[in-house]
Amino acid sequence: MIDYRPLLFANFLAIMLLVTAGFATIQRSPELVGSRIPAVSPSSSGETQTSADDERTPADSAQAGTDRIPRVIPAVSVPDTGSSPETTPDTASAQTAADPQPSTTTEPSPEQKQQPTQARLTLRSNVYDDQVRINGEPRGSTAMDLELEPGTYTIEISKPKHSTWREQVHLDAGDSPTLMARLERYTTVRYRDGTWEHGVKTGQGTYRDSDGLTYEGEFRNGEFHGEGTAHFPDGRIYEGEWKQGTMHGEGSLQRPNGDVYEGEFQDGEYHGRGTLTASNGDTFTGNWEDGELNGHGTLTTADGLMYVGDFRDGELHGEGRLTYPNGGYYRGDFANDRFHGEGVRTFSSGRQYRGQFVDGRFHGQGEIRHPSGASIESTFREGEPYGEVRMTTPEGEVFIARTSEPGVCYRKGSYRETQCPSMEAW
Template sequence: MVDFRPLLFVNALVLMLLVTAGFASVRQEAALPDSLVTEPDQAIEPVRTMEPTPVEPPAPPRAEPFAIAPMPENPTVVALAEPPATMETLSDVQPEPVRQPPTTGKLDAYTTVNFQNGNWIGGVKTGDGTYEDSHGLRYEGHFVDGQFHGQGSLTYPDGRHYEGEFSNGHFHGKGLLRNPSGISIEATFNQGEPYGQVRLTTAAGEIFTARTKEPGVCYRDKSYRATQCPQLKGW
């Protein structure tokens, strides 16, 4: 039987020699060159800094001399001032007085309608005012050409009173007609006559609703049952 142990020992020894030679070559390649190595005894020169050059300030500007030209012997006259006598004459002129508007009392006399004793005071027949004839009929409200027109109130000699809208002397529009007994009629009037739906209130305080297209038929307040309209005394 052959013994291989001496051969294995020789192979191992050769391998170790090869590895040692490889490490030596790597260290030689990694070594720095002598030109890059700084010797400790070599002195380093300091960096020189440049000093700023001083700048001289600019000289201030010199003022040029100013002189006025002499006046000519015969100058040309452009304008003359007013003599003192003329100035006194102008100061004596007084401005026109400002006209003051008429006072409130005078203004009312031209805009307020007032009919008394059959006469239109001041001849004014259009505007707001009062009317009162010899029988005791009194109107207070708006007029147009001497007619009750617009919003107003009319009181009869017997105490009946209407308040609402007028047109050419007639009840026209929404209005309320009252009687001293407590009876009232509230409606929309058309040339003095109720038109459409009418609200009636009796002297006892009962309230009825009537329609002019159903003469004599009334409906009690909050009721749909038709009944005969009550007699309204005094109308």
């Protein structure tokens, strides 16, 4: 039988030797990386001067170093596998390329810098949506940064309803100015013969058209709106509040005939509380609707007549009291400027009628009383007694008469004819 143990032992020893040699190689490699060894010059005796080098001072080494030619040993990289591959020229080149080298750039001298050939212009303004023109050419709106050839430029920045900003600037190559435009908003309205200046239709201003209408005051969207004064072609003059082109609110209107109204307006008509003073001196004060007195009001005429009461469409209508300059008065119902209905008419003489009225006359049941105490009771027709009449004298005597029998009276309770007493209104 063959014994393999000596063969296995020999193989084991060979493997151990190989491993030991590998570790020795790895431990020596770091000492070789980047180390330098001097080249030794042969002496006259042909021996290597090793001990003398070790005993030299730094000064001697510096002096001796000028005669040496150093030789660079390339770095040996150790792979992770533990093997040490041979260093080839390609490997050395790759290692050199991996190490960063400082770059050297040569700055051009001042004579080599390129000189600017254009100017830079920056435009700004205080408004949005403006329009920029340079030498009359539209360029859009600000903000704007422009590259321009050297020269002189007229800059114009505009916007509707704003003042136009203009400035002339001279630019040389390399200039970079910034221009800030300030546009003021127009607030003055001016309308002349169909044209709104600067397109402004809202604010304070004046108006004049081809028909002769003039206006000075406030505008909104091209209409008289707010406080203002208008002179109309027909001679009317209105001063006061406006709304959307019509007289509306507090104001006064003077007509060509001399009538003057002061008070409230609505949609161009007298409406609300107001007073109309007519050219003849009559004064109407009260509540107005659609240009006429309606409701409670007063009327005072130039000759002293005064009415206090209800109106309808400018006429005395409803309940009221009419006082005459001579002291007489009427108190009662009115209709269409006349006494109509129940009322009391007192004359300056003291005579008084109480009863019914139709179209300003005694009509219907009524009574006339005299200051003396005499009275007439009857049914009245168009201002006169009609039918049976009851007369009472100042002494208290009562007579019955009939309008069908003029001059014939009967004492109360008697059928005997007698002469009627003399009495006014009979």
